[in-house]
Amino acid sequence: MHEIVFIMGKSSSGKDKIFKKLIADEELKLNTIVMYTTRPMRQGESDGAEYYFVSDDTAAKMEAEGRIIEIRAYHTVHGIWKYFTLDDGQIDINKGKYIVIGTLEAYEKFCDHYGKEHLMPIYIDVDDGIRLTRALAREKKQEHPKYAEMCRRFLADSIDFSEENISKLGIKIRYFNNELLDGCIDQIKKDIIEKLAR
Incomplete structure (x- = not known):
């Protein structure tokens, strides 16, 4: 049974917004760490x-x-x-259901620590052009924008979230957040309800 919902995706994929919407959903009753x-x-x-x-x-x-x-x-x-x-x-997998945000590497460590059977991977996928536009808009809002760091992180994500790394960890389902955030969240919620009920 899956006890830990693990949200992951490249920077500016919308995973923070998705995370916040899911934890606010009282029907899911997910604990955060x-x-x-x-x-x-x-x-x-x-x-x-x-x-x-x-x-x-x-x-x-x-x-x-x-x-x-x-x-x-x-x-x-x-x-x-x-x-x-x-x-x-x-986290106590005997006492509740949890939701976490992390990287592919973090997901792998969680699988090693808790057992892969206890994790439900949620990979958020976004077109790189859309992602870059979002990252730039977010950085402009900061009191002291760090554009060099934004660019470094954007490029590093291409390596960290390579197709080879995604495949190696057995992540087959993707949730696309290119335009309709609510539609993406609805699909994730539906899958969480189905898998956490097992």
């Missing part, structure tokens, strides 16, 4: 909501203690930013 990051907080974010924002030293201590399920380090134009999931008691 909060991941950790060492990157600076963006405008409009708050600690414990989007992420737990921690220092590099704190992240290193947690890793040394063996508490990290998965961790990613990105060499950005502003230094190394780490994103990770901590085995901190937020």
Whole structure:
């Protein structure tokens, strides 16, 4: 049975909006977990909501203690930013259903840690031209836009989410978010209800 719905997709694929809509849907009753990051907080974010924002030293201590399920380090134009999931008691597959956002690599680590049979992969696919337009619009809204980092992330996603990597992890279903967000969410919801009921 699937207990963890795992949302993934390239940057600006709309996965954050989809995630928020799904957790707000009372019919689904999905619990969230909060991941950790060492990157600076963006405008409009708050600690414990989007992420737990921690220092590099704190992240290193947690890793040394063996508490990290998965961790990613990105060499950005502003230094190394780490994103990770901590085995901190937020997930108990015997007590509930959960929803998580992550990368393909994070999905693989979750499968290793919890067992692939407990995860339902939700891969959000978007045309690259649409994705780039969205990324640029989002960055323009920031008080201090980081265009170089936006471009680095856009290009890195082409490698991280290559067809080979997607196929290797056995992800066969894609949810397209090119235009109609509500239609994409409706299809995801339908599939979650069907698979979590098994």
